[in-house]
Amino acid sequence: MNYWLMKSEPDCFGLHHLMAKPKHTEHWDGVRNYQARNFLRAMKKGDLAFFYHSSCAEPGVAGIVKIASNAYPDHTAWNPEGEHFDPKSSPENPIWYMVDVKLEREFKHPITLTAIKSHPALKNMKLVQRGNRLSVLPLTAKEWNTILKMEVARDALIK
DNA sequence: GCCAACGTTGGC
DNA sequence: GCCAACGTTGGC
Numbered sequence: 001m002n003y004w005l006m007k008s009e010p011d012c013f014g015l016h017h018l019m020a021k022p023k024h025t026e027h028w029d030g031v032r033n034y035q036a037r038n039f040l041r042a043m044k045k046g047d048l049a050f051f052y053h054s055s056c057a058e059p060g061v062a063g064i065v066k067i068a069s070n071a072y073p074d075h076t077a078w079n080p081e082g083e084h085f086d087p088k089s090s091p092e093n094p095i096w097y098m099v100d101v102k103l104e105r106e107f108k109h110p111i112t113l114t115a116i117k118s119h120p121a122l123k124n125m126k127l128v129q130r131g132n133r134l135s136v137l138p139l140t141a142k143e144w145n146t147i148l149k150m151e152v153a154r155d156a157l158i159k
Numbered sequence: 160g161c162c163a164a165c166g167t168t169g170g171c
Numbered sequence: 172g173c174c175a176a177c178g179t180t181g182g183c
Binding site for chain 3: 132133
C-alpha cells in the first residue's frame with residue numbers, strides 16, 4: 001500500500017466533480033510531466049491518495065480517493081482536438097498514462113496548505129518543499145497519518 | 160496580476 | 172552537451 005497526493009484545480013476538476021461521476025469514479029488524465037507520470041505508473045490499484053485543491057482561494061487537501069486501476073495509456077494525448085494532445089504519443093507508443101480514481105470521502109474540513117506548512121512533522125513533505133510543481137507525488141505513511149490526525153483534531157476543535 | 164521555480168525546447 | 176528562451180505551475 002502506497003500513499004499519494006494528487007493536485008487539481010477545483011475550478012477545472014474538483015472533488016465535487018468527482019463526486020458527481022457514476023460510482024464516484026473517473027480517470028485522472030492530462031498529466032504531462034515525466035516525473036509525475038512515473039509516479040502514476042508506480043501506483044497500484046487499492047493505493048490511497050489525497051485529493052488536493054490547487055490554484056484556488058484556499059489550497060489544501062479536500063478529501064481521499066482510492067486508486068481504482070493500475071496505470072494505463074492516457075488516450076486524451078491522441079486527440080488532436082483535445083486540450084492535452086501530444087503528437088509524440090500514439091496508441092502504438094504511448095508516452096502518457098493515467099489511473100482511475102474513486103472518491104472515498106470528502107473531508108469535513110479541508111486541511112489547508114497553511115496548516116500543512118505549520119505542522120512540524122510535515123516540514124519534509126514534497127508538497128511544501130522549494131519550488132514543488134508536481135501534480136502527482138508520493139507521501140510517506142507518517143505524512144499520511146499526520147494529515148488524517150489533523151482532520152480529526154480540527155473536527156474535535158470545532159465541535 | 161505578479162513572480163519564483165522549474166521543465167522543455169532548440170540553436171549551436 | 173550547454174544554455175538561453177520560453178512556457179507552465181501555483182502560491183500569494
